[in-house]
Amino acid sequence: MSPHLSLRFRRPFAPAAVALAGGLLAAGCALPPATPGPDLSPVPMQDPGSPLTEGWQHGAFMEVFVRAYADSDGDGIGDLRGLTSKLDHLQRLGVRGLWLMPVTANADGDHGYATTDFRAIAPEYGTLADFDDLIRQAHARGIGVIMDYVINHSAAAHPLFVAARQGPASPFRDWFVWADAAPAGWDIWGNNPWYHTASQPWLHGGDPKTLARPAPGARDFYFATFGPQMPDFNFRHPAVMDYHASSLRFWLNRGLDGFRLDAVPHLIENNATDWNDQPESRALTAGIQRLVKAYSRRYTVCEATAQPLDYAQPGLCGAAFAFGLESALVQAAQGDAAAVAKVASYTAGAPASALANIGTFLANHDKFTGRRLMDQLRGDAAAYRLAAATYLLLPGTPTIYYGEEIGQAGAAGLAEDPEIRGPMSWTADATTGGFTTGRPFRALASNLATHNVAAQEADPTSLLHHYRALLALRNQHPAVARGSFRQARAEGATLTFQRQLGSDHLVMAYNYGRSPARLALAGLPAGARLQPLLRTDAPAALRADGSGNAPADLAAQSFAVWQVLPAGAP
Structure with missing residues (x-):
């Protein structure tokens, strides 16, 4: 027996025990009275197809903590029906994917990562019928749905x-x-x-x-x-992976569009030194992705904090969140020149096959990535808009954390993870925030009075409308979602880059500093015309010279996006 196996098992492999477990899996039999009774039956693949358009997963995602999003029955806890009732908000925003934090039955009664049944919905969230209806309603709006699968x-x-x-x-x-x-x-x-x-x-x-x-x-x-x-779980035991494979198929067969795979670098530990991101864990992850991708238009994205660019490769997980980049993006938006350079070097230096599938974000449900964005930026609205305009237009698949689109701050009086997992601010109601008709399970956001959906819907200059404009640009221009990334240049507190797919060619420029700046746009077609698409201040068309260069003046804390048109364009 190898040294690492001696750590994985209290005793040598027990063939009889394994045969019993495996037999129960294969036959789908009821467990003996003295043993537990979860559904361990094998689930064969039954691909229901997909109504989503090819490439839907390249659109922006919204991460939703169902418990905190919308309560349909007044018990103070968000649920699937509540989320379904808010799908129009997501559609108007322009998201193409919805990531559900764990919705399966769990023991923690909060975040959901302590799973007690991998094939059942948490009772406080609703039923499988509610889940199926959410999938149908999301698909009808062109939105794919993935969910956290806590496999480790x-x-x-x-x-x-x-x-x-x-x-x-x-x-x-x-x-x-x-x-x-x-x-x-x-x-x-x-x-x-x-x-x-x-x-x-x-x-x-x-x-x-x-x-x-x-x-x-x-x-x-x-x-x-x-x-x-x-x-x-012990993933050296074949029955464990067999069980999880069947549980994954259980959800895919219902029409779920994929998974966010939690903590996959920790599936197998070899010893006290070699415990993170082991080759065996990578092999298991690649196998899971193959299982999911055998279905029509399905998507996987991994939580892999150590080497996200590796996990984003098509042969491993196929997509992974860009841990480490989020802090650089937030610091860059505040004018930190070193952070601006890091954003440029991270993206310019990444393999194209990984960069296209990296998951960008500014904040999420884990406090180790930072507080709510509004709190990280200490209320700096201009920096907030710049941060959003940067990551939503970079390569990869961006994920918006629920409430980010309205500048929601952390829950009042709380700390650690609960602070960033408070109820969604739908209205200015100081008691419920429009989240529930009952008593919210957790304190409301500290800036509820001004930063709520109802107030920002009515204000065309609001942050909500800013996010909608950015996502509309992303959805209308394939270069943003799937195009190449080139000519990335950081100079002081400014950043420029270009995105291109076929004839769709865009230039993005950002001035994160507190003073006006002149930027040198380079690498353009000689004589090209730059038509403004989106910018902070008054639009200005530019013309490249015979060497493909064009100067651009940006006000303090501003950005601009131009479409590159041929030299002969009017």
């Missing part, structure tokens, strides 16, 4: 783990990761990921660092990358 781990309350922790005789023991004694030397983000089973650490609600240390000689530990409430 389950909840400690998942029936499979409850059975597995009973002891070595459990037929599901090898679905998780065990060690007789706590392995030494492990440190994942400041925590030892091995937890003493008999101490029931999953009942501990605080920081894992505050758990009492097991007594010397304690036996029986399980592995949990993200804390004791979420034990890792």
Whole structure:
């Protein structure tokens, strides 16, 4: 037995136990009375096709925390019916994809990443019928829907783990990761990921660092990358991947358009040093993408914080979020010259095959990427507009975090992740924010009175209309969604680049500084005419000289987009 396998199993492989689990999977049989009863039946592929247009996934996405988006029944918790009722808002905004944070049954009753049933909807969110209706209604508006699939781990309350922790005789023991004694030397983000089973650490609600240390000689530990409430699956056990493959097909067969795959670099750990982004994890991820892409017009995007450009390659995940770029974008929007240079070098230096599939964003549901954008920018409206105008027009697939389009701030009086996961601000109602007719499950945004959908709908100069204009430009010009990226140039607090697909040729220019700037646009066709499409101040057409250069004057904290037309164009 190899050293890494000795960490993955508390004991050598138990063929009888594996045969039992595998047989149950293959036959779809009911589990014995003493074992858990989730649906482990195999699910064959039944592709329902797709009503979406080819390339829909190159449009902008909206990330939605269903619990915080819209409540349809007055219980103070957002749900699927509430989200469905707001699809017109997303359609008017111009998004082409909707990413749902976890909607499956879970033990945490909040974020949803502690899954208790991979084939069921969380009861507080609704039913499978509600889910199916959401898919139908979104498709009718040209919007694809993907959802978080939390493949790395389950909840400690998942029936499979409850059975597995009973002891070595459990037929599901090898679905998780065990060690007789706590392995030494492990440190994942400041925590030892091995937890003493008999101490029931999953009942501990605080920081894992505050758990009492097991007594010397304690036996029986399980592995949990993200804390004791979420034990890792053992992906060296074939039945585990078989189960997840069937669960993925369960949703794809219903018409779901794909997945955001959570924490895929952590699927397999080899030892205390080689635990992140191992070759085995990459192989599993590539296999998952092949499974999903076997269906019509489906999409996968991965959370892979260490090497997102690798995971964005077509042969691995096919798309991945650009972790690290988001902070540069936010700092650049505030005039930080070093950050502007980083934005230019990141995009210009990335392989074209990865850059086309990278997932850009400014903020998301995890506090480690930053607070709500309005809070990061300390209310600087001009910088906010510049940040949006930059990432929405860069290569890749941008994801807007719900409420970002109206400048929603964090939830009043809260900190950490709850601060950035507050109810959506639909109206200025100080009690409900238009989110519910009842009592909201969490505090409302601190800037609710001014930054809400109703107020911004009525103001054509609002941030909401700014986002709509940017997405309209993106949707009308294929060069933005799928075109090449070239002539990227950062100079001080200014940035210019070009996007082109066939005859659709655009030039983007940004002045993030607090003073006017003259930018040198280069690499244009000789004599080309630059027709303004979108800019902060009064539009101005430009003409390139015989060498393909054109000077452009931009006011402080402003941007402009021009369409490049042939020299003979009027």
